[in-house]
Amino acid sequence: xxxxxxxxxxxxxxxxxxxxxxxxxxxxxxxxxxxxxxxxxxxxxxxxxxxxxxxxxxxxxxxxxxxxxxxxxxxxxxxxxxxxxxxxxxxxxxxxxxxxxxxxxxxxxxxxxxxxxxxxxxxxxxxxxxxxxxxxxxxxxxxxxxxxxxxxxxxxxxxxxxxxxxxxxxxxxxxxxxxxxxxxxxxxxxxxxxxxxxxxxxxxxxxxxxxxxxxxxxxxxxxxxxxxxxxxxxxxxxxxxxxxxxxxxxxxxxx
Amino acid sequence: xxxxxxxxxxxxxxxxxxxxxxxxxxxxxxxxxxxxxxxxxxxxxxxxxxxxxxxxxxxxxxxxxxxxxxxxxxxxxxxxxxxxxxxxxxxxxxxxxxxxxxxxxxxxxxxxxxxxxxxxxxxxxxxxxxxxxxxxxxxxxxxxxxxxxxxxxxxxxxxxxxxxxxxxxxxxxxxxxxxxxxxxxxxxxxxxxxxxxxxxxxxxxxxxxxxxxxxxxxxxxxxxxxxxxxxxxxxxxxxxxxxxxxxxxxxxxxxxxxxxxxxxxxxxxxxxxxxxxxxxxxxxxxxxxxxxxxxxxxxxxxx
Ligand SMILES: Cc1cc2nc3c(=O)[nH]c(=O)nc-3n(C[C@H](O)[C@H](O)[C@H](O)COP(=O)(O)OP(=O)(O)OC[C@H]3O[C@@H](n4cnc5c(N)ncnc54)[C@H](O)[C@@H]3O)c2cc1C
Ligand SMILES: Cc1cc2nc3c(=O)[nH]c(=O)nc-3n(C[C@H](O)[C@H](O)[C@H](O)COP(=O)(O)O)c2cc1C
Ligand code: FES
Numbered sequence: 001x002x003x004x005x006x007x008x009x010x011x012x013x014x015x016x017x018x019x020x021x022x023x024x025x026x027x028x029x030x031x032x033x034x035x036x037x038x039x040x041x042x043x044x045x046x047x048x049x050x051x052x053x054x055x056x057x058x059x060x061x062x063x064x065x066x067x068x069x070x071x072x073x074x075x076x077x078x079x080x081x082x083x084x085x086x087x088x089x090x091x092x093x094x095x096x097x098x099x100x101x102x103x104x105x106x107x108x109x110x111x112x113x114x115x116x117x118x119x120x121x122x123x124x125x126x127x128x129x130x131x132x133x134x135x136x137x138x139x140x141x142x143x144x145x146x147x148x149x150x151x152x153x154x155x156x157x158x159x160x161x162x163x164x165x166x167x168x169x170x171x172x173x174x175x176x177x178x179x180x181x182x183x184x185x186x187x188x189x190x191x192x193x194x195x196x197x198x199x200x201x202x203x204x205x206x207x208x209x210x211x212x213x214x215x216x217x218x219x220x221x222x223x224x225x226x227x228x229x230x231x232x233x234x235x236x237x238x239x240x241x242x243x244x245x246x247x248x249x250x251x252x253x254x255x
Numbered sequence: 256x257x258x259x260x261x262x263x264x265x266x267x268x269x270x271x272x273x274x275x276x277x278x279x280x281x282x283x284x285x286x287x288x289x290x291x292x293x294x295x296x297x298x299x300x301x302x303x304x305x306x307x308x309x310x311x312x313x314x315x316x317x318x319x320x321x322x323x324x325x326x327x328x329x330x331x332x333x334x335x336x337x338x339x340x341x342x343x344x345x346x347x348x349x350x351x352x353x354x355x356x357x358x359x360x361x362x363x364x365x366x367x368x369x370x371x372x373x374x375x376x377x378x379x380x381x382x383x384x385x386x387x388x389x390x391x392x393x394x395x396x397x398x399x400x401x402x403x404x405x406x407x408x409x410x411x412x413x414x415x416x417x418x419x420x421x422x423x424x425x426x427x428x429x430x431x432x433x434x435x436x437x438x439x440x441x442x443x444x445x446x447x448x449x450x451x452x453x454x455x456x457x458x459x460x461x462x463x464x465x466x467x468x469x470x471x472x473x474x475x476x477x478x479x480x481x482x483x484x485x486x487x488x489x490x491x492x493x494x495x496x497x498x499x500x501x502x503x504x505x506x507x508x509x510x511x512x513x514x515x516x517x518x519x520x521x522x523x524x525x526x527x528x529x530x531x532x533x534x535x536x537x538x539x540x541x542x543x544x545x546x547x548x549x550x551x552x553x554x555x556x557x558x
Binding site for chain 2: 002005042046047048049093216217218219220222223224225226227228229230231236241
């Protein structure tokens with residue numbers, strides 16, 4: 001089966017930064033293949049589902065599987081999500097999208113996250129570490145009050161270094177993730193964030209290989225409507241199906 | 256046992272449920288979700304002569320009980336559809352399909368109709384006249400009785416298979432256009448296509464869609480679709496495939512009572528990929544509850 005429609009039980013829905021919430025769900029996660037995949041969530045009184053990255057998961061059936069989603073309230077649908085209480089059930093299409101491929105040639109991977117582009121990089125970092133590829137992590141936010149997930153990365157492994165950049169300089173390096181990247185050495189880039197950030201990171205990475213996760217307005221999320229189809233160097237790709245992760249060689253249009 | 260079967264111009268359908276063009280691709284995204292052979296038929300993605308890359312993103316905007324799309328008829332072109340997509344669909348779906356055809360000139364409609372007419376698995380040609388006529392200032396063929404009839408006549412001249420004209424609701428008098436298509440030889444009518452709409456993001460002061468305007472579909476348009484199917488059904492004597500906002504077995508019954516011989520389900524597939532399967536499973540129970548023995552008994556009942 002490509003993906004399924006599953007009910008997940010809400011365990012927690014906690015605020016972790018300004019307008020940012022961590023949703024912990026109980027449900028069948030057995031179909032999830034890799035970090036970077038996403039789910040499409042039915043939200044009460046909204047017609048379209050809301051696509052959200054899988055931040056992390058624990059493999060298991062409906063009584064043992066766990067799924068973490070970290071989301072920011074940016075409009076009506078996510079504001080509705082913030083009201084969801086433990087014990088409620090959510091209807092998810094799971095899993096969607098291609099996700100990151102960690103079986104790539106790298107010894108010093110760099111992980112770059114911008115704002116709520118950070119969540120899918122959490123499971124990615126954990127899996128890279130599990131196969132001995134310790135990443136350096138650079139996270140960019142607007143301001144200190146927006147920062148989340150730093151501890152999560154830090155606690156994964158003693159050798160993981162986490163660098164933070166804030167636009168207003170209230171925490172870490174003042175400026176953008178690329179300001180931090182200037183001082184680091186790495187041989188592979190994994191990134192997720194807003195398109196202007198991805199564009200800057202691709203440029204900064206020069207000839208280095210990498211995988212970049214994109215967002216697009218979606219209707220179905222599973223390839224049926226062509227609503228998210230985006231031209232890339234290697235042809236048209238549906239961000240929901242051939243993406244959301246695009247590879248460096250797909251991205252010449254960004255540079 | 257209730258009888259769900261219907262007939263479209265001599266083509267037998269086990270039940271009236273057909274996924275609508277543009278919301279089901281060429282079936283591949285759904286084939287692992289349920290057995291497609293439960294469907295009455297499938298209307299595949301609108302196909303043009305040449306590959307079309309579609310409009311820039313964003314192409315989707317949410318609305319209350321519906322959505323806008325400005326996909327812009329992205330499709331791989333009819334040769335690829337005939338050589339690749341339909342053979343792949345035939346492997347998983349064994350009934351006649353509805354070939355949804357779009358054109359930007361009469362010649363293009365004719366070329367595609369003639370090509371799909373020769374394809375074995377195609378049961379019905381569904382001619383989408385909502386496309387702009389590039390030779391006539393981009394005005395859609397579907398907005399005037401004269402140009403809709405012109406497309407109908409030209410396509411009928413080359414097609415042996417039943418020709419259904421898919422009407423645009425963005426017109427002053429859909430009945431007049433439907434009658435013109437009937438007079439020009441159409442075997443049936445499909446309605447409605449999407450309603451032209453627009454959304455603005457009040458924070459960024461930009462239209463949500465890069466194309467600014469797009470087609471409105473989903474439950475919000477259901478009353479408009481019912482009204483149009485009803486009015487056209489009263490005035491014409493050819494079968495109608497009704498669509499627009501259908502999301503449940505009750506909606507299917509209502510659409511058939513309005514005058515539809517079969518029913519397409521569009522946007523509902525996008526928010527619930529199992530929508531058609533669930534509707535087909537619900538239909539017998541809904542019919543029993545309403546005392547309906549045969550679906551054909553309720554098509555265009557006197558209201
Ligand atoms: C593959 C993917 C993964 C994502 N992962 C996350 C995540 O882990 N955490 C997180 O906070 N956000 C994530 N997003 C963005 C998230 O989907 C949007 O923030 C959310 O849909 C906004 O809904 P809303 O009703 O609050 O906003 P509104 O602006 O009111 O939404 C209106 C419509 O636009 C869509 N929309 C608005 N913003 C976006 C956006 N940035 N991307 C896609 N669609 C949008 C909505 O889904 C809805 O259909 C992801 C998006 C995609 C495509
Ligand atoms: C994403 C999307 C793409 C569509 N593409 C086509 C198309 O290629 N050709 C066509 O005739 N209609 C197309 N339609 C219109 C539908 O087939 C249908 O007429 C309309 O959406 C109304 O039904 P609904 O409310 O059930 O969606 C499209 C609709 C949607 C939502
Ligand atoms: S959102 Fe429908 S194809 Fe990607």
